[in-house]
Structure formats: structure tokens, C-alpha cells
Amino acid sequence: MHTIFENLDVSGEGPLYRRLKAAIAEAVANGKLERGAALPPERDLAEASGVSRVTVRRAIAELTREGLLTRRQGAGTFVARPVERIEQSLKRLSSFTEDMQARGMKPHSQWLERGLMPASDDEARRLGIAAGTQIARLSRIRFADNMPMAIEHSALPQDVLDAPQEVNGSLYSVLSERGRRPVRATERISACVLDDHQAELLAVSPGAPALFILRTAFDAEGRVVEVTGTYYRSDVYDLIAELTFQSVGSAVAYVADQDAV
Amino acid sequence: MHTIFENLDVSGEGPLYRRLKAAIAEAVANGKLERGAALPPERDLAEASGVSRVTVRRAIAELTREGLLTRRQGAGTFVARPVERIEQSLKRLSSFTEDMQARGMKPHSQWLERGLMPASDDEARRLGIAAGTQIARLSRIRFADNMPMAIEHSALPQDVLDAPQEVNGSLYSVLSERGRRPVRATERISACVLDDHQAELLAVSPGAPALFILRTAFDAEGRVVEVTGTYYRSDVYDLIAELTFQSVGSAVAYVADQDAV
């Protein structure tokens, strides 16, 4: 076993599993445990620190969720390597296919659902149509260079897309051909943890965090042409926003800022 | 015990705790368990479903992280109530104080750190100065109507803010007075899970998801005047972005879109 973990010191205040978490995190921060290095087996860690294996597992499970460690059944537990993150600008309304190609990565999709079907209550409300109306629904896992990146659920009115089976790669290229490509969109961004099913689809540990983006896209006339909810793996995906102090030509906003900031 | 949970059916494939999770999630989705309703005690659930209490706790712990349930030690486990979420636009560079006041909420801060101190390597790199140079560091918990909303860590060059102790409410109002308010910023947005310490500061369960925003703010001359990392509780905070298909007057970008989308 690695010398750091002989007679591992877990003295201190508070629950044992937290002290163990702190001790392991400390070893990584200190560089005593290098990136990619294997931790001792859980049973050895338990013996060395004098705690039960259940408690060791709890400490490791939480550090794994926090992104510090990775576990592979049968293989071991390792210090996570920092990955090169993908940056997605929040300025331009672009497609996943386009974005990945622009980065020199090869995109592909694994379809979960693709067809015409009745809108759920949520979908109907967001699309501004009656519940039960026929819509095009597209659900897929998005890959870049064979790595699962995101789970995407799209809904479009049937008059915007009446042949969803024709969508293979980029949805927006199909909409462009039909002259129904959206010109603007609003996105609501939140953080969540993936449930068991989602985690499996994205090949990450259950309980891993993700960015959830709910996009509502409009055509030039202001009609909703697409509503898409996407779960992005947060271990590889960052969003980039640019903000300015005042809107151009907005004297009113400027005065308000001066008072309230 | 609630009738749904008498002889709880956890038959099926896969691990017991996942079947139990699915059964509880199903009861909530069906409306058999209403928002705010109490679940039976863990010991009763274990008996009713014929599994051990450890397994019941695992199922409940994961549903709690996913936001479906809330637990209060000594009191019980309850179906989470949907909360009114705060929407934060990603367009305008505004201050927390201003944003909360605009919503009719009362902001205040609890200081974790506030003073002049040597820059860490990370801070120095982000501010574009030499490591160890004296900077102003401001760390605090941000509250709105006495609810903890975010943990904020700011770093500013000393020439921008040489008296950090003077900052009480809005940092930007102090910078405005000194003529050093930033005019634009870039933000990098990611999702993470809160560690034990952060979760305690924000009064949420350990392992809860959060939005992490790293802001770099610039003055009119393009100098970095502020670098701030903020953890926002994701159960109350949403970000709102607006995207457009093409940049105004950018014919080149338009042609590129046509090809690649």
C-alpha cells in the first residue's frame, strides 16, 4: 500500500467519513497522490485507517461525486485526471453538430425516440398548442469522438417538422432546408444531478452533476418552432457568457444602475 | 403508515435500492404522495418493503440529492415542494445587491474573509499579476430575505480596491464611487456538487448540485479589475440566456452557418 495510507490519520471532529474524505482530499491537494494514481483497495484503506469498509465507501463515493476520484468496478479507485473542457458560447444559436465539427470532433447520435406523437401537457404548454396535438419528438444521446456528451429531448409542432425520421445528424440543417430554422432562442440554465438512467446513458457515475438547458426557439414571426431540454455532462462542458454593464443606447438602464448597484 | 407503502412492491430487475427509488418516485409522480407529504419512517419503509434500513436510506438519499425529497433529522422525510425560482439574466453585468432589490427581496452578506492578502497562484494568473502580490480578497455568503443563496469569492488588484473593509453591501457601488466599476465581463458556467462545507454554508444537503460561475470583469481599457467565483444553489437559481442565429451584420458568419449546421 502507498505509504501515505499506512496508519492513515483520521483523528479530529465530526463524522468519520468526513474526516476520511478530508484526509484523502488533502493527499490529492498536496500532490502526495498524483493524478491518475490508484488508491489502495477499499479493504486496505479500511484496515489502515481503522474504520469499516462501509465508511470508507461512503467517503470515496462522495469524493467521486465531487469529481475528485473515479471508480471502476473490478479495477480500482483512481484520482481523476483533469479533462480538456468544451466551451460553448451562449451568444450564437448554433447546432451541436456544427459546434463539434468546428472543434475538429466527430459528432454522432444514438436515437432514443424519433417520431410523431401526441404532445404531453408540458410539451403542449411550452409549444403553445393544445395538449394531445400531434408533434415531432426527437430524443437522442449526442456523442463527440465517441464520447457521450449530452442527452437531448426536442419537441416541434408537426407543421414545422412533419417527417422527423428524416433527421439524422443536425436538426437545424433539416429545418434550414424547409425554411423553418429558428432565428433566436431563450435558454434557461440550471444545475442538477443525473438520475440512474441518465447517468448510465452518459457513462458517468450516478449522482454526477449536469447542466440542464431548456431552450425555446422562435422563428422570425415569433412563433415557437422548437423546445429542447438537454442534459450536458458537467465534467466536460462549460458555458461561456459575455456581459456588459449597460445596454447600448439605454440611458434609462444606465441611470437605474447608478442608483441601485 | 400510508396505504401506498403497505407491502410496497419492489419486484423487478436490478439493485434493490434502485427499484425502491423507482417505486417512491412513481408514487410522487402519480400524485399518490403529495407535495409536502411525509414519507413513512425509514424503519417502517424497510419493514413494509422487506429490505434493510440501509437500503431504504440509500434510495432516499439519492432521491434527496435529485431534489425529489427533503430530510430533516428528528422530524422525518418529506416530498419536496416546488420553490419559486430566481431567474438571473446573462445579458447585463449587474450586482447581487441590485438584482435582489429589483425583485423586492432584502439582500445581506455574511463575511467569510475580507482584507488585503497575497494572491494565490490561481488568483495571480487570473488577474494577470505576479503570484504573491497583495490583492483584495472578499469571500461571503449572499442572502436574500434571510435565505442563503450563494457563496462568492472575489479577488481584485490592490490598486482597484485598497480598502476592502469598506465594502459592506454592493462591491460594485464601492467600485463605482472610485470610478473603477467594470464595464464588461466574461463568465464561465459549470455545474458541480457542493462539498460538505459549502453545503453547510448554504443550508442544503451535502452532495446537492450547484451552478458555479467564474466571472472575469474588465474596465474600459481591458484591464482585469475583478475575478469572482460564485456557487449558486441550483434549487432556487436559474440563468437566462438569449441567443440569436446570426450576429448582426455578419454575412460571413451567416454563410458559415448555412454550410455547417
Place this chain on the structure above:
DNA sequence: AAGTGGTCTAGACCACTTG
């Protein structure tokens, strides 16, 4: 005082990889 969630143990067996 009684009830409920939180922490912890020792041990068993299963699933997966070859450290």
C-alpha cells in the same frame, strides 16, 4: 419520553477486471 433521521460496524455474497 418517544420518535425519527445520522453514523458506524462486521460480515456475506455478487459483478467485473486483470491494477
Place this chain on the structure above:
DNA sequence: AAGTGGTCTAGACCACTTG
């Protein structure tokens, strides 16, 4: 075959609330 993580149990005791 041996090693490692994954699931599960029965039971004990602690911390906190009053369901």
C-alpha cells in the same frame, strides 16, 4: 484464480425534533 468495487443485511448507538 485472485483481486477489486457493488449490493445487502442485522444490529447498535448517537443527534435532533416533537411529524
